[in-house]
Amino acid sequence: GLILRGEGSRTSFGLIGNTLFWMVVALSALTVWMLLGTWRHMRRRMEIQRTLMDETQFRRAMENSMLTGLRVIDSEGRVTYVNPAFCAMTGFSEMELIGRTPPYPYWPQDRMEESNRLFQQEIQGRSPAGGVEVKIMRKDGSKFDARMYVSPLIDAQGHQTGWMSSVTNITEAKRVRDQLSAAHERFTTVLEGLDAAVSVVSVQQGDLLFANRSYRLWFGADAKGHGVLAGDASQQAPSSIDKDDLVDSFGGLPTQQLTEAGSDTREIHVDSLQKWFDVRTRYVQWTDGRLAQMLIATDITARHKAEEVAAQQAEKAAVTSRLVTMGEMASSVAHELNQPLAAISNYCSGIVSRVKSRSIEDEDLIAALEKTARQAQRAGQIIHRIRSFVKRSEPQRQPARAREIVEDAVELAAIALKRRRVIIHTYVAPRLPTLMCDPILVEQVLLNLLKNAAEAIDNAGLPISRRKVEVRVVQRQLEDEGDVVEFTVTDGGPGIPDGVLERLYEAFFSTKSDGMGIGLSLCRSIIESHRGRMRAENIYNDSEVTGCRFTFTLPVELDPDYVPTTRSDPPLDLITDSP
Template identity: 30%
Template structure:
C-alpha cells in the first residue's frame, strides 16, 4: 500500500516508522482536520451571530438616539409655542407672570422665563434667579442673534451654581416679539440641560441605556446614567443642531456579551421550546381571561357596593334558618345598630319591639316556610332604634336565588315611612284647617244674611209676647175671659214656632262651623242636602235666586265624611249663585240641585249643581282647579281645589260642563253604601 509520498522525498526517519503507524496518522489527521473545520465553522457561526447581534444592538441604539433627538426638538418647539402664547400688552404683566409660573410648573426643563423690551430690559420674570454675568452675556448674544435672524436663537451652555453647593448646566433661548415688522421685545427662556434630558428622553430610556449632551470635543455637559450595565458598551451620537448653538446628543447602551447556542443544542431544544411557548400562550390567554373576569367582577362588586352605600332604602338578607347574612349601611343607620352586631343574629332581633317579639317570630317562621303570601306584597310594621324610639317601616321581601338556581334565603327591602306618615298627618291637619277657615269665611259672609233672617222670627216673637201681655192684663176689677185666654194660647204657640225657626237657623250654622271628627259614615242624600239648605236659602233670598232640589227615589245612602261633603255642596252652590248674580238682566235665576245614580252603574251617586249664569270663559277653565287662583277680588282661590281634593279622597271625580242654553253644571260622584273609596 503506497503512502502517496515519493520514496526520494520521505524523511530519513520515516523510513524507519512502521507502515501501519503512517496509516493511523493519516486517518487521525483527517479526523482532526474535520474537527478543526467543524470547530472553525462553529466559531465562525458564533462570531457571525455575535456580530449580527452587535449590529442589531447598534442599529437599535442609533434609532433610539434619532428618536431622542426628535423628541427633544418637539419638546423645544412645544415650549416655544407655549412661551409665545403668554399674554402680552402693557397691562398684562401680572397675567404674564401668573401664566409663566404655571408654564414653569408644567415644564420642568424650563427654570426661568423673562419678558424683555426692545432694549433687553427685563419687564417681567418668573423662575429661579440667574444673576450672573455669564448668563447675561449668553442671553444678550442669543437675543442679538435672534434679532438678526428674526427667529428664535439659542445660546451656548454655561454652568450655574445653585443654592446648597450644587450646580446645573443651563442654556438660554431668546425669541423676538415682532409687531408690524419690528422687534418690540424678547422672550428669554432658560433651560436646564439635565432636566431636559431627564424629563423628555429619560422616560423612554431602557434600564441599560444612558444619554448625555456633549460638546464637539467630547466634554460632557449633562447626563442621565443607565441603571444597569453589561459587559459591552455601544455608543451612538446625533448632532443636535440649534439656531445659534450646536450640541452632540450621545446615547450609550450596555449589553451583555453575545451568546449563541450551537445549532445541535438549538435543534434539540426547538421542539421543547415550541411546546413550552404553546403552553405559555395558552396560559397567557387563560390568565388574561381570568384577569379580565376578575376585573369585571371587581368592578361589578365596586359598583354594587357604591350603589348600596348610596341607597336610603334598607337592605337585609337572611338565610333559610332566619340568620341575618347581610345588612347595608342604610339599614344600620335606620335602626342604629352596627352591621357587626346584626350579621349572624337570629330571632329575636334587637330592633323588634319587646312586646311584639312572639308575633314577629311567628311571622318570620311563616315567611321562611313560604306561607306569608306573594313576595311582592309588602307589609307595614314597627321597628325600634337603638335609642328606644319607634318608627313605622314598610317591608318587602323576595327569595334569594344563587347562580345554580337554588333558594338560599330571603332579601328584604325596608322603607322608613315615618316621614311619609308625618307628611300625611300634616297634610290632613292642614286640610282640616283650610276647611275650617273656609267654613268660617262662609259664616262671616252670611252674618248679615243671618241677622236679616233672624229679625223676622224675633220680631214676630216680640209682637206675640206684647199682645199676650196685653190680653193677660185686664181692666181693674175684671178677669180675663175665655176668648182672651184662647188668643194668648195661640200667641204662645206661635212664639214657640218662631223660636224653633230661629233655633234651626242658628243650629245649622253652628253644625256647619264646628269641627267634627273626620269619619266615614252612611248618610242619606236627603240629610246631606237638608244640612246645608238653610244656609243656601239664606243667600238665595238675598240674591233673588230660586232653589230647586231633585232627589231620585230608591238611592242608597252615601258612604262619606259628612262634614267634608257638606263643605263641597256649600262651596259649589255659593259659586253658582255668585255666577248668576254677576249676570245682569236675567229673567229668572234658578239653582238646581240634583242627586241620582251615576251613569257608570253600581252604587255610585252623582250630585250636580246647575246654574244659568254667564258660564266659564276658556282662559279661566284652564286654571279652574288651580289652588289660590280666583277671579274675585275677595276670594281665596281654595274653594274648587278643596272640593276636588275632598271628592278624590272619597274615590270620586269632580268635573264641570257647559249648560245649554247658558250656565254651568258641576258634577261629582260619591260612593254609595257597599262601594268604599280609599281611606283618609
C-alpha cells in the first residue's frame, strides 16, 4: 500500500513572516501594474473606437451630404454601394440598387447598347480620365444628362476590388452651355455676315486674336491690315530697329482706364484696295486677360463717291446761280458799260475831228487819250469782276479778308442797286480776323442777299426814306458758335410774311413768278459748308414791319502762315450811292 509520512523541523518564526510579507507585496505590485496596463489599454481602445466612429460618421455624413452621386461595383459589375445623392438622382432606393448587375435599372431602354458599351469600357479600365457624358433614366421614366468619372477602388492591402464612379447631374450646365454655344454661333454668324471688317489684336504681342470674313477677304489672316487701319505707328517703324528694343507704349498704363475709354473714330483710305473706311477702335480685355484693341472698319467708298457727286452738283448749282444772277443783272450791266463805251466813242470822234482839222495841241491830245484810257479801264474792271464772279472753278478755302469780300460784292451789286434807286451803306469793323473760306462763294451769298433786298424795296414802291440797304460786318463771340465774324444785311423793305419765313430755305420754293427757288437754299448750304449759320428775321416798330434782316456767320480760323495783302483801292468803310 501507499504510506505517507511527514516530518517537520522547527524553524525561526521571523524568517517565515518576512518571506510571506515580501511575497504579498510583490503579488500586490504585480496586480496593480497589470490593472494599470489593462486600464490604459481599455482607454486607448475606447479612444480609437471613438475616433473610428467619428471618422465613420463624418465620412457617412460627407457622403450623404454630397451632391455628387457615388456608386461602387465589384469586378463582376455587381453594385456594392450607392450614396444617398445617387439614389436621389435616380429615384431608386439603396435596397433596389445594391446587388444589381447589368442591365442596371437606371439604364434608358433606348440606349441599352450604348450603356453596355460604356459599362464594358469601365470594367476594362478604359474610361477616359476626363469623364464620359451619359444618359440616366430615373425611376419615373424621365431622363437627365450626367457626367461620370470612373476610378479603381483599392483596398487596404493595395488590391483592386472594384470600380468607383462619381456621377454629376449636368442637365442645367449643359442647357446653359448649349445656350452659350448657340449664342456664340449666332454672334459669330452675325460677325461673319457683316460687310464691315472686325478684328481684335493683342496690344503687347501684336497677335491677331479674331478676324471676321470681311477682314480676311480684304486683308488676309495677319495683323498687318489691322495696323494699316488703326494707323499703328509700329507698322512704320524703321526696319533697322529690333522689335525687342521697341518700348511698349502701353506699359504701366491701367487696363481698366483703357478699356473704359470711348472709341476713336477716323476715316482711312487704303491705297492697295482703293477703298475708304470708317474706322472705330477701342481697347478691350480679352478672354485670357490680355489687353487687346478691337477695330471695326466699314467700307464707305460708296458714300465718299456720293459726297463727291453731291459736291460736284452743288458746285454746278452755285455756278448756275451765279449765271442766273448775272442774267438778271444783264440790263443793268449793259447800262453801266454803255457809259464808258459812249465816252470812249465821243473822245475818239472828237480826237479824229480835231486831228483832221489840225486844231489840237499835243497836250490836249494826250489829255483826251488819257481820259479815253480811263474809261476803257473802267469798262475792263466791270467785265473783269463779272468774269471772276461767274467763271467755273473748284471750291477752294483760303485765307480771306471780310473787307475785300464786301468790297467785291458791293461793286457788283451797286450796278443793280443804282438802277433801282436803292442806297447802300456798308460798315466793316477794323482789325477783323482772317477768315478761312471760299471768297467767291461768300461773295455770291452776299450779292444774292443785296439783290433780293433791292428787288423787295423796288417792287414794294417804297419812298426814298426807306430805300436803303445796310451791310455790317463785325466780330462776335456767340455762346453756341464761339468766335465768329457776323455779316448782316438789313433793308427797309416790306419784310417777309410769316408763312414764307418758315419755308424760306426750301429748295425750289420762291415768291417770285420767274424765280427758280434755289437762291437762298444755296446760300444757306454754302454758309453751312463753312460751318457757319444763316438766319432771317423781320424788323418791327411796335407791331409794324419796317424791314428785314439777314444774318450769316463764319467761324474764325486763324492761319499763322497767312500775311494779309493790301489792295490798291481805298478801304471801304462807308459807301453811299445816290439814287
